[in-house]
Amino acid sequence: MIVSAPAHTGKKGETGMKRWGKISVLFALCAALWLAGSAFVAPFRYRGGTVDGLELKGLTPAAAERVLRERYVRELQGKKLFVEAAGDEYEFTYPEIGYSSDLAEVLKAARDKKGDYIVSRRFFLLREEETLGGICENYARRAVSARVRFTGDYDKPFEYTEGSGAHFIDFEQLQKDVRRSLETNFSAVVAKTVYAPEACRRADLEKERAKLSSFTTCFSPDKTARVHNIALAAEKINGCILADGEEFSFNGRVGARTESNGFLSAPIILEGDFVEGVGGGVCQASTTVYNAALLAGMEITEQHPHSLRVGYVEPSFDAMVSGKTCDLKFRNTSGKDIYIVCKTTGNSISVGFYGLDNGVKYVRKSVVKEEILPPEQEVVAGDEDKVLRAEKKGLVSEGYLIAYRDGKPVSTRKIRRDKYTAVRGKVQKSEKIVA
Template identity: 30%
Template sequence: MNKVRLTTFVTFALGIQLFVSIGLSTAVLKLFYRDSILPGISVEGVDIGGLNYQQALTTLEQGLPWPSLNNSLVLVGQEGKTTEIQFSSIDFRVDYEGIAKEAINYSQRASTWQDIRLLFGTMNTGHKLPAIIHFDKEAFSDILNELANQFNQRPRDAQYAITGDKVTLFQDVKGSKLDVHQTIKQLEDLSFGQHKVNLQFEVIDPTITVEQYKGINSRLAIFVTQFSLADGERTHNVKLASDLINNLLIKPGELFSMNNALGPRSPESGYRQAMVIADNRLVPDYGGGVCQVATTLYNAVLLSGLKVTERVPHTRPVPYVPVGKDATIAGDIIDFKFMNNSSYPILIVSQVQQDKLLVSILGHREGVSARLVKTETQRSINKAPRQYIQDPLLAPGQVVVRNPGIDGHEQKIFEIIMENDIEIERRLISKTVAEPVPEVIALGPKVKNKGVLNK
């Protein structure tokens, strides 16, 4: 029993002694490093342990002279396109004051009883603080906005070509828009000593994709009517209405309305006054001539085998089609409608050529191969090597980028012809090779490490 008590007492006494020792050691360290930095703390390889705030500030300025005033920041866009700006134009610099303050604050936090592991860990293995950078975000944002037109790429809608009655589709291309916010974040995260930032982009989808055209492989029908160019107002309305229905895509099961496609026939919508048939008489009204467009479309729809759901003839014959082949529309009361009762999308193609109006219906026809032409880009990057040169004319520790360097690349663009989703032909249409330009960095004489100060 006495041995147990003795063991307990000794253990308790040793614990008290250890607690007091650690407490005293911590108090001494906290007092000793109250206004200075703990040993083992460094920033990007520059040792600032044992220094006070002002000494650390001087050491950092000499040891981390980045960037120099004449250094350039390289902005790298898509396909390796680059542009350079001066670091000074956005007040880009290392925040030496902020780093020194953070080092002092870190040392004070570590020199407490609560952070005893942090304290001894720092003194035994060291601690690396990141370099804090500062730049004018508003100035950088203004520069990026000015460069946007240089780097932005507009999307390209899917296209088609008609050869005879065969339709060939051309792949849509996504566009891109410079993302200023994300690019600023890239600069905030720039590693110390780097001089390149990859511009960030948001993808802009095209309005019409080749997927929407999928299945269209043939011209199902075409119908042509003629008009007089002498009547300028009526010709204007025919061209306007033709443009409004041109390239309209109608999905399977979708109902087409001529009135919805053309909108109200009013001067606000761009229509002019021309002769129309009303109550079996010719009278002037806005939109005169649009019935010829409706009639031409009606006949193309009939020839293509689509389902007409609403059609009203004129009250008297019209000169541009045989009797019984016309269709009229009026306000939102009389309409021409048809349904895409096929299993594939259809496309209305309406064009004015001289004094003729041509309306085609594109769709799917069995036994006709679906042909698609698209491009493919292959690109490989050859990183720019980094070269260091010694320059005794520079200040000790000074670093100057003589040339920021440019990555090299090889880019190939192929045109690929697909038939029924199978590649049948591929040909190289473009090849560009750019050799890398080395990044050249000049170094001044090395800074002597001051080490830990004696107190």
């Protein structure tokens, strides 16, 4: 009996015809998918329209963007921005000048709808704050105040050093002007410079150091010790700076009239007579200071007249000082510092006051109210006839201070009334004097 083999039912049992049939179907399916995919990823091309005059038809968005951006750069390379700052000129070109635009949005809109589109561009300076800030920094100068040095030299008491004001560029205004130029027609920009005066100008310093007064008295150059004492007192006073509200003391400034303090013996007035004493002549220095202080408007707080008239100043304008009981004092009420200078020559002493000028000028006036006759002269015996002491009339006097403003008197003030003792004459006779 003959038995047939059973048919194979798995993949291995498939016939060659069936296998190739399935491969053919799979190949056809892949080809269809490839053709469909190729159609899907093909680049978009514009069908028409323009952007900034560029015909878009047939261009891809990427190509249109590249062409337009190249055009914008060429245009920008032909532009220049000039900035003038304090005489210096700065030039900016591409790539220092950049731009931003809505090109991407316009190209997207042109895909959706044909039309003629204009791209909005905004030009700007790269690193704007740093660049403009550098220009401002190059020009900026801080203010330097004027300065003054008190030399104590009578003829040139002050040395001035000029100051300089601050100058700088208004950064915010420069930034606005640059942006406006780039947004319009690239017109040149002139930076706005700002000037500020120095905190203290020379004119301000000079105003507070105006010459308020000067006064000079003369003496005989032959009296060497007296001249020495006057010059020494002047030297000690010279260069004094009296602060506002401060009181000046002649004795405090000059010091004791002693040999250890440099003073010599010279005639002084003591109890109505001229005698030798250390420091003789210093009263002429105090008198000169006193009159300069009056003319400068100082407030006199202490002064004393001599018991006898002196020949170097008018009555009621002398100022006697002694180391024990009498001083010359005055207070600075000007509101600013007062500077005092003194100098002596071979036959004179001069004192000057400097400070804030309030516009008032002063004039002194001495008025003799009464003369006092000297008593009968004293006669003494001697080898020859000669005058031992000249007689001198005494007097009663008053001192006035007249204030002027703009050349017109505004007040007259009596500042003192004094009585100077008459000097009894003394003569020597050669004949015998009968009692």
